[in-house]
Amino acid sequence: MATAESPFAAFAAELDELSAQQLRRQRRTRTTPADTHIVADGRAVLSFCSNDYLGLAHHPLLIDAAKQALDESGLGGAASHLVSGHHLQHARLEQRLQAFTGWPALSFATGYAANVGIIPALVGREDAIFADRLNHASLNDGCLLSRATFRRFAHQDLNQLATLLATTPARRRLIVVDGVYSMDGDLAPLPELLALAEQYDAWLYVDDAHGLGVLGEHGRGCAEYWGLHHPRLIQLLTFGKAAGVQGAAVCGDALLIDWLLNRCRSYIYTTASPPALAAALCVSLDLIEGGQQRRETLRAHIRQLREGCADLPWTLLPSETAIQPLRVGSNEETQKLADRLWQRGLWVPGIRPPTVPVGQGRLRISLSAAHTEDDIRLLLEGLHACAREWQGGTPDYDSAAHSSRLTTGAD
Numbered sequence: 054m055a056t057a058e059s060p061f062a063a064f065a066a067e068l069d070e071l072s073a074q075q076l077r078r079q080r081r082t083r084t085t086p087a088d089t090h091i092v093a094d095g096r097a098v099l100s101f102c103s104n105d106y107l108g109l110a111h112h113p114l115l116i117d118a119a120k121q122a123l124d125e126s127g128l129g130g131a132a133s134h135l136v137s138g139h140h141l142q143h144a145r146l147e148q149r150l151q152a153f154t155g156w157p158a159l160s161f162a163t164g165y166a167a168n169v170g171i172i173p174a175l176v177g178r179e180d181a182i183f184a185d186r187l188n189h190a191s192l193n194d195g196c197l198l199s200r201a202t203f204r205r206f207a208h209q210d211l212n213q214l215a216t217l218l219a220t221t222p223a224r225r226r227l228i229v230v231d232g233v234y235s236m237d238g239d240l241a242p243l244p245e246l247l248a249l250a251e252q253y254d255a256w257l258y259v260d261d262a263h264g265l266g267v268l269g270e271h272g273r274g275c276a277e278y279w280g281l282h283h284p285r286l287i288q289l290l291t292f293g294k295a296a297g298v299q300g301a302a303v304c305g306d307a308l309l310i311d312w313l314l315n316r317c318r319s320y321i322y323t324t325a326s327p328p329a330l331a332a333a334l335c336v337s338l339d340l341i342e343g344g345q346q347r348r349e350t351l352r353a354h355i356r357q358l359r360e361g362c363a364d365l366p367w368t369l370l371p372s373e374t375a376i377q378p379l380r381v382g383s384n385e386e387t388q389k390l391a392d393r394l395w396q397r398g399l400w401v402p403g404i405r406p407p408t409v410p411v412g413q414g415r416l417r418i419s420l421s422a423a424h425t426e427d428d429i430r431l432l433l434e435g436l437h438a439c440a441r442e443w444q445g446g447t448p449d450y451d452s453a454a455h456s457s458r459l460t461t462g463a464d
């Protein structure tokens with residue numbers, strides 16, 4: 054009997070094409086908690102691939118808060134916020150966020166959901182969006198969903214942005230940027246962007262997924278870093294990265310928050326996240342605010358890495374944040390370098406198109422306050438060994454011996 058062809062057979066050729074271009078995605082399965090030393094696919098590795106920039110994802114105080122709230126509040130959100138899902142823990146989190154940012158807040162289940170819902174609630178067909186070309190995919194998706202005119206300016210090109218703003222006939226104007234660019238690690242110049250927003254009567258939407266916890270004396274993110282408290286600023290914080298949990302919140306003018314509560318579809322038409330996560334997040338915000346020592350450790354790691362990479366054949370992009378991208382180039386070279394490091398017991402993700410522009414493949418090294426000086430040294434040793442191999446030397450590592458130095462538990 055002939056095997057019935059899959060109704061999705063057309064995808065097979067396209068997947069093969071992705072493989073041929075070194076663009077096929079695959080997952081590794083982690084069997085240990087999110088930490089710097091982990092086990093994935095049965096292999097003990099040192100991780101430079103998480104966004105847990107302060108090392109809070111496995112912090113005992115967060116875990117205790119979640120456990121206690123699980124006992125008191127149960128597990129599931131059970132309904133959307135506007136029906137019966139809004140729990141006291143969510144309300145407490147929003148109050149805590151107001152104290153943290155100085156603005157009313159509305160919490161979401163994820164940053165992706167927030168971005169794809171908030172932007173279409175702010176602007177529509179008669180309006181225009183002006184977005185940096187390197188914005189995160191969730192922002193781009195939100196912009197497309199809004200049906201507003203969607204204009205993208207070259208990365209950090211404020212002259213181009215000013216020209217676009219000066220010539221738009223749109224009713225409402227929304228500038229959209231990342232506070233810290235997720236694949237480049239550089240910062241959007243918020244004071245200049247706000248000046249343009251004022252000049253052209255626009256709003257400024259800033260996705261601070263990678264600034265929260267890392268930037269500013271109290272880790273309050275890019276608004277604190279730049280010293281801004283501005284009514285045109287709409288801040289999106291996400292909680293799956295430095296905050297070590299899950300979720301997001303938009304913070305801004307009280308009228309804006311009330312509008313979103315009434316009009317943001319990804320807030321209205323989804324189940325509230327488990328209240329225990331909100332309880333853990335309140336503790337996380339305390340740890341972030343008092344986390345000067347963690348941020349100092351992170352900055353020391355950034356300095357150590359940048360000094361140690363100076364003589365590599367690949368260049369680190371200019372970045373003062375936890376995201377330290379090492380520019381490689383082609384998909385093949387990027388993947389080969391990531392694979393070699395993995396064989397040495399170092400997990401550093403190779404980032405390829407469409408996440409970054411074609412020809413700009415890179416290793417996205419992400420650092421955490423939970424790393425040690427020795428961890429950074431091991432990474433630098435691995436990168437230099439690869440550089441020698443690339444420059445014609447022979448591989449000088451024994452991957453099994455190397456990974457046993459990194460053992461974090463049985464695999």
Ligand SMILES: Cc1ncc(COP(=O)(O)O)c(C=O)c1O
Pocket residue numbers: 162163164165166168189191231235260262263291292293299300301
């Ligand atoms: C800049 C940026 N915005 C939004 C998101 C999405 O946030 P979440 O993971 O909470 O959905 C990410 C995460 O990858 C991000 O890097």
